[in-house]
Amino acid sequence: MIKILHLSDIHIGSGFSHGRINSATGLNTRLEDFVKTLALCIDRALTDTVDMVIFGGDAFPDATPPPYVQEAFASQFRRLVDAGIPTVLLVGNHDQHSQGLGGASLNIYRTLGVPGFVVGDTLTTHHLETRSGKVQVITLPWLTRSTLMTRQETAGLSLTEVNQLLTERLRVVMEGEIRRLDPNIPTVLLAHLMADNATLGAERLLAVGKGFTLPLSLLTRPCFDYVALGHVHRHQNLNKSNDPPVVYPGSIERVDFSEEKEDKGYVMVELERGKVDWEFCRLPVRSFRTIEVDLSKTDDPQGMLMRAIAKHDIQEVVVRLIYKLRSEQLDLIDNSSIHNVLSAAHTYTIQPELVSQLAKPRIPELSASNSIDPMEALKTYLHNRDDLKDISASMLEAAQSLLADDQEIYLDTAISG
Ligand SMILES: [Mn+2]
Structure with a gap:
């Protein structure tokens, strides 16, 4: 044998x-x-x-x-x-x-x-x-x-x-x-x-x-x-x-x-x-732990987050904390106390994810369901961005010439096969 x-x-x-x-x-x-x-x-x-x-x-x-x-x-x-x-x-x-x-x-x-x-x-x-x-x-x-x-x-x-x-x-x-x-x-x-x-x-x-x-x-x-x-x-x-x-x-x-x-x-x-x-x-290998929590529906995001972490023994563990929240809740999160409790881990990463931005586009007219002309889309976008007012005219001009170039290239390829 x-x-x-x-x-x-x-x-x-x-x-x-x-x-x-x-x-x-x-x-x-x-x-x-x-x-x-x-x-x-x-x-x-x-x-x-x-x-x-x-x-x-x-x-x-x-x-x-x-x-x-x-x-x-x-x-x-x-x-x-x-x-x-x-x-x-x-x-x-x-x-x-x-x-x-x-x-x-x-x-x-x-x-x-x-x-x-x-x-x-x-x-x-x-x-x-x-x-x-x-x-x-x-x-x-x-x-x-x-x-x-x-x-x-x-x-x-x-x-x-x-x-x-x-x-x-x-x-x-x-x-x-x-x-x-x-x-x-x-x-x-x-x-x-x-x-x-x-x-x-x-x-x-x-x-x-x-x-x-x-x-x-x-x-x-x-x-x-x-x-x-x-x-x-x-x-x-x-x-x-x-x-x-x-x-x-x-x-x-x-x-x-x-x-x-x-x-x-x-x-x-x-x-x-x-x-x-x-x-x-x-083999007795080091533990990894993902702690994932959705805070978007709670009135007390910090408390809920701390309770979620406390449920786990993170001593000497590689930790990944993922939490979801709404942008209005950002001020309710105390980052230093999160770092404080996670410092017991071997190492850790924190990944906050904002839910509101995923749910609706920032400019409703530009939702993916509308198929719009790129120039119209850019105009709508610039119309909603007051901070870009100064350069909006030149941006439109640049976009116009880019699109024209693009069309020429497209036609070239189409002709040459
Ligand atoms: Mn291999």
Whole structure:
């Protein structure tokens, strides 16, 4: 039986806006949080003497993290080298340069020839020797349009068509890898991808550009004993039958407020050929809390706001306060006492939202339902703005010539096709 620790989406060095500078160390407290949490994962690998650690990709927020962040990451993984635990580092979308090939932030481990370390930046099968026997790991890093297709092949295709073509290509290449597997050795597929039935989290906002979505059927093959995924930050097993398990461990720390309610952790796997057990292990990470309150209908907005905050234990929590109010209520809010109570939080942000301005346009004649000539709209607007009286004539003149230019350009294009 082979014991594996599977973690993913470390994103160390991100979310600094949710932290503050620790005056004792000079470091952002969120970097310290991420280091502490990563250290807990490595601790577990060492105390349980796992046979292998697999990382599902997205080590940093981008491919060129600052040296002190790289060092924080390296000094934790170094502990696995010292313990002689084989480790596979998969390349995620955040580890790749938008230009060129490969995972720039992780390739250094291969370049240095770190003993027992494998960097997965291509679709290939790695044959690893662990203390408890052999294991096969197929690495499937984040795919981009240029991975399996040339520019000529994708020219003129829609995103959906490109996605289909990529899936077909991948199926063929994957089939080649599968055919070369030794059927008697336990096998793991380690992939950084978006599966079509995954429940999304912050990654859809973090991703640079639109990625591809791959069908689950590509992953649920009987030749795989365990499918280890990365990319989606919410922990989940995509395969209801669990044969094989197709598991996102999720991110190890909350990257932003979209992960406020998610458990964070890693996965412990026990693997034999044809048999697998796995368990999600929660990590004690810093809490995030959104406090949202609508004050627009109360006579006592300050009191209601303070009561809403008091309902929560915000000690050492990253807090986001969102409150709605009418502009007439602004004078009833005492900002200094809000800052005062929120200072118990680790960090906090305050987002007041005015409701009245959203409800009705400032100049009724200019409501969106009326389709009016732009010159007429500008005249109406200027008519309502006494402060612009002096320049209104020249503004109208400028607008007139802009519109004329625009029409000329439009006609030019129309004629030239
Ligand atoms: Mn990712």
